[in-house]
Amino acid sequence: MTFTFPGCPRCGAQLDGGPVLFHCSACGRAVYAADLDLEVTARPLVPVVTL
Numbered sequence: 001m002t003f004t005f006p007g008c009p010r011c012g013a014q015l016d017g018g019p020v021l022f023h024c025s026a027c028g029r030a031v032y033a034a035d036l037d038l039e040v041t042a043r044p045l046v047p048v049v050t051l
């Protein structure tokens with residue numbers, strides 16, 4: 001699968017790593033996928049179960 005990420009929010013460089021935590025090799029910033037404004041997020045659906 002191929003995802004297109006907007007890149008580092010600080011310098012715009014391509015991010016390494018993922019899919020949860022990305023690392024920018026240009027400025028050394030760690031970027032969480034949750035911090036990126038993505039249309040598609042791999043958010044697990046956790047059903048609320050009351051015992």
Ligand SMILES: [Zn+2]
Nearest residue numbers: 008011024027
């Ligand atoms: Zn950067």
